[in-house]
Amino acid sequence: MTSSEPIVSVRGLTKRFGDNEVLKGIDLDVRPGEVVVVMGPSGSGKTTLIRCLNLLEEPGSGTVRLCGNHVDCGTRQGGRRARAARIREIRRHSAMVFQQFNLFPHLTALQNVMEGPISVRNVPRAEAAELARRLLALVGLGDKCGCYPATLSGGQKQRVAIARALAMEPQVILFDEPTSALDPELHAEVLQVIRDLAGNGMTMVIVTHETAFARDVADRVVFMDGGHVIEEAPPQRFFTAPAHPRVQAFLRLIGPSHNGRPSPENVERT
Amino acid sequence: MDLLVDSFPDLLTGLVVTLLLGVVSFILGSGLGAAIVLAKISGNRVLSAVATAYVSVFRGTPLLIQIMIIYFGLPQIGLEIPPIPSAIIAFTLFTAAYLSENFRAGILGVDKGQWEAAASMAMPYGKTLRRVIFPQAIRIALPPVGSRFIALMKDTSLASAVTVVELTRVAEGIGTSTFRYMDALLIVGLMYWLINTLLQVGQQALERRMRKAYA
Numbered sequence: 045m046t047s048s049e050p051i052v053s054v055r056g057l058t059k060r061f062g063d064n065e066v067l068k069g070i071d072l073d074v075r076p077g078e079v080v081v082v083m084g085p086s087g088s089g090k091t092t093l094i095r096c097l098n099l100l101e102e103p104g105s106g107t108v109r110l111c112g113n114h115v116d117c118g119t120r121q122g123g124r125r126a127r128a129a130r131i132r133e134i135r136r137h138s139a140m141v142f143q144q145f146n147l148f149p150h151l152t153a154l155q156n157v158m159e160g161p162i163s164v165r166n167v168p169r170a171e172a173a174e175l176a177r178r179l180l181a182l183v184g185l186g187d188k189c190g191c192y193p194a195t196l197s198g199g200q201k202q203r204v205a206i207a208r209a210l211a212m213e214p215q216v217i218l219f220d221e222p223t224s225a226l227d228p229e230l231h232a233e234v235l236q237v238i239r240d241l242a243g244n245g246m247t248m249v250i251v252t253h254e255t256a257f258a259r260d261v262a263d264r265v266v267f268m269d270g271g272h273v274i275e276e277a278p279p280q281r282f283f284t285a286p287a288h289p290r291v292q293a294f295l296r297l298i299g300p301s302h303n304g305r306p307s308p309e310n311v312e313r314t
Numbered sequence: 315m316d317l318l319v320d321s322f323p324d325l326l327t328g329l330v331v332t333l334l335l336g337v338v339s340f341i342l343g344s345g346l347g348a349a350i351v352l353a354k355i356s357g358n359r360v361l362s363a364v365a366t367a368y369v370s371v372f373r374g375t376p377l378l379i380q381i382m383i384i385y386f387g388l389p390q391i392g393l394e395i396p397p398i399p400s401a402i403i404a405f406t407l408f409t410a411a412y413l414s415e416n417f418r419a420g421i422l423g424v425d426k427g428q429w430e431a432a433a434s435m436a437m438p439y440g441k442t443l444r445r446v447i448f449p450q451a452i453r454i455a456l457p458p459v460g461s462r463f464i465a466l467m468k469d470t471s472l473a474s475a476v477t478v479v480e481l482t483r484v485a486e487g488i489g490t491s492t493f494r495y496m497d498a499l500l501i502v503g504l505m506y507w508l509i510n511t512l513l514q515v516g517q518q519a520l521e522r523r524m525r526k527a528y529a
């Protein structure tokens with residue numbers, strides 16, 4: 045794979061739940077090192093899109109290509125086994141951070157992070173523990189290795205979840221509103237971890253309503269409405285001069301920080 | 315009191331047989347119950363239908379009938395099984411039907427997000443069950459499974475109907491030979507109650523320990 049070839053490439057993606065057509069033909073490319081933020085009103089299909097990227101949701105039609113693994117949706121495409129293997133490869137090379145964390149409650153923070161390396165990547169236990177310790181330290185939780193999720197704050201849980209994602213050594217991390225389930229004062233610690241990842245060149249797709257954060261980390265903002273991508277622009281242009289009136293209305297609705305540079309106090313808020 | 319002393323050896327034998335029936339059937343029933351629930355959630359339509367039919371039959375018929383079919387019925391088609399194995403087979407089949415439902419409720423009780431977290435890291439199905447789902451499902455299933463164990467302990471008295479000399483049969487025996495039915499039955503009843511109280515205490519301790527493991 046050459047470095048400019050997209051890590052994620054989606055074409056004509058559709059998805060319906062019964063009569064509800066949620067995605068109506070999405071095209072999206074994410075290049076190595078790129079951070080794409082997905083915004084849009086509630087119900088516009090952001091979660092559904094991000095879940096389609098690693099086939100947690102089975103798209104109705106279209107194609108998903110991730111790290112060279114190509115899945116043709118809505119067709120038989122060379123047998124069930126081959127297809128399942130390709131989906132496994134896609135998931136193997138991507139990681140997902142959920143709104144509700146979805147940590148394994150019966151495992152400690154350390155064991156949560158070790159689980160993927162041990163049971164998916166076949167890393168020896170001692171090595172996995174070492175890696176997990178390093179990653180927990182990286183997200184600022186070096187002292188919480190032995191804690192069970194139930195004893196951690198929301199912000200700490202989400203940081204463990206990010207460490208768990210990193211332990212898969214993914215080519216791309218998918219975030220679905222990583223701070224939406226958190227109390228406002230806990231947003232900053234999680235966003236800071238994601239900022240650091242962006243600074244280190246991690247490829248990410250992030251669904252979020254945090255405009256100040258999006259403006260900081262995004263290389264590109266994708267705006268969804270009614271199952272379509274209706275605007276796609278670098279954050280500078282997206283937040284200051286959006287072309288689509290719906291985007292303008294949306295930005296007016298969700299807050300003041302889209303005018304000019306964000307002030308220091310709203311860098312960490314929203 | 316003299317009755318208790320005189321029939322102590324018989325009561326002890328009866329107790330051992332009752333415990334044997336209960337514990338062995340429970341262990342075998344757990345294994346079979348797990349197999350049934352795996353068949354049920356396998357996604358294979360035939361396996362799942364067989365599992366559903368099994369549960370329906372063994373939960374929908376009296377345990378006494380099941381025991382008698384195995385001990386009195388099967389010899390008519392040339393299959394003779396001694397009393398204790400007959401009883402154990404019946405208890406195992408019956409308990410497995412109930413336990414599989416308890417296990418299934420436990421599995422369904424695990425948050426959908428756990429499956430998704432495992433799937434998103436490409437964890438294979440078997441490992442997802444073993445390492446993520448079962449450890450949580452067993453905690454959810456523990457109370458009804460414990461109740462099932464206690465119910466089974468009491469149900470073992472039905473083995474007396476197929477000549478197994480367990481506690482209930484011992485009480486009957488003492489009754490007929492001494493005409494002190496009331497005393498004999500009360501003693502044995504008390505013994506069942508003690509066994510089950512111990513089981514209940516054990517179950518509660520286990521539940522407490524499992525809850526602690528989350529924190």
Ligand SMILES: Nc1ncnc2c1ncn2[C@@H]1O[C@H](COP(=O)(O)OP(=O)(O)OP(=O)(O)O)[C@@H](O)[C@H]1O
Pocket residue numbers: 061064066084085086087088089090091092093
């Ligand atoms: N599993 C499902 N079954 C049925 N309908 C669903 C399911 N998941 C999502 N939907 C529907 O799909 C539409 C898009 O949902 P989605 O969760 O993708 O929106 P979203 O943009 O993430 O919204 P939000 O900002 O509220 O998270 C909604 O109408 C929702 O009701």
Ligand SMILES: [Mg+2]
Pocket residue numbers: 090091092221
């Ligand atoms: Mg959503």
